[in-house]
Amino acid sequence: MTNREFKTSLYKHLASVTKAVSHASRLEILDLLVQGIFAVEYIAKQTNLSVASASQHLQVLKNSGLVECERHGKYIYYKIAGQEVRSTWYALRKLAFKHNDEIKSLLEDFRTKRNQLEQISTDELHKKLEKGEVYLIDVRPEEEFEAGHIKNALSRPKKMLEKTLDELPKDQEIVVYCRGPLCLMADEAVLYLKYQGFKAKRMENGFTDWLAENKPLAVG
Amino acid sequence: MTNREFKTSLYKHLASVTKAVSHASRLEILDLLVQGIFAVEYIAKQTNLSVASASQHLQVLKNSGLVECERHGKYIYYKIAGQEVRSTWYALRKLAFKHNDEIKSLLEDFRTKRNQLEQISTDELHKKLEKGEVYLIDVRPEEEFEAGHIKNALSRPKKMLEKTLDELPKDQEIVVYCRGPLCLMADEAVLYLKYQGFKAKRMENGFTDWLAENKPLAVG
DNA sequence: CTAACATTCAATATTTTTATTGAATGTTTT
């Protein structure tokens, strides 16, 4: 094998990995799988895809080595192949947010809206949680809460939150979190809670960052 | 704009960034640009592409925000848009090396060959260089040496090295380096030098890592 | 000003990817 052949072959295989993440739907799937381990049907629903279509995209991700799957009963659960997938996805996202003009302008009014909401950093939240000073709400879908959540958080997906409003403390500080920087669920919940007269903030970065920082978790 | 529209639009733009690196030739270009700033013709030559083809690929990279260009006289020089591009490329490479089976097996016999060559770490080399104990050779093409090289290195591209063999010290330790983990130039040079009776080693990782570690450089 | 040169643009045939549909596979439940 000549040097040129070696190179061509190597870059071709590398491209099979990058090709796997070169489609909007597959990026969205990956951004979900960074949150936990999920079955095909759930992934399809969350990403607005047909099951067949989600399955095909998942095959592509699997063949490139980015995700793995395991069967439990009739369900097949997919997950990222390792921490490197998460860190690469973060690096990529950071890069795109910084250097791609369309993304920058798309995020702009999204950010200005969000900046009007009070935020609390993961570190500060961590301290307050240890002192029991905070009422912490996870607004992600129940399945994602079950796959893993911040220790001491309460699961209150949108609809459930609205139904159980009277259980919330009127005078204590309420902190809400969702998936991460691309997720809008916490913003909506905070706006809603403030409108209803609660003292609500959002956690600065979502669950993804809590995961990345190895802070205390709970499952199930 | 609904949440779904926002998401769809965002992931689509993110995919335009990942699409940009989803082609073998563009990855090879990027791997080169991580080394320095080069004109189109040079990039085309190094990557075995026609100038028109290289130019088109460069446009794709530019439009996604990954690279930038500037004109100097009749030449147009391309470079990566920022450090994030380098770190993302490293993360991606590391990921692929770890999780993609085809790449792993492709690298295997490449590695066993390389492992038979003595190596010196960047840190150790750095120390020895400060004490002047080492004769350091850069085997990359002259253009790349000029765009930036390790301080105190001598430029000896393959052909030049062969012509100036008698200038090399027979008893001093010679260290050779090239671009990085995907580059074969240093391996070849070390094999050649050892065959000619010199005490030669290769630097463990190439120039890319030296760059990433912010060790002493020189230009021109 | 003209010739030479580096790069990009434009057009298009070819190749690759994608979406969609319904059938096939494998598992659990009854």
Next chain:
DNA sequence: AAAACATTCAATAAAAATATTGAATGTTAG
């Protein structure tokens, strides 16, 4: 064993990306 269900497979039409060619643009040198 049959029904119900989750997922994958297979086929193919539609859409997107790519390679190739030669012309166009912009710059320098004579």
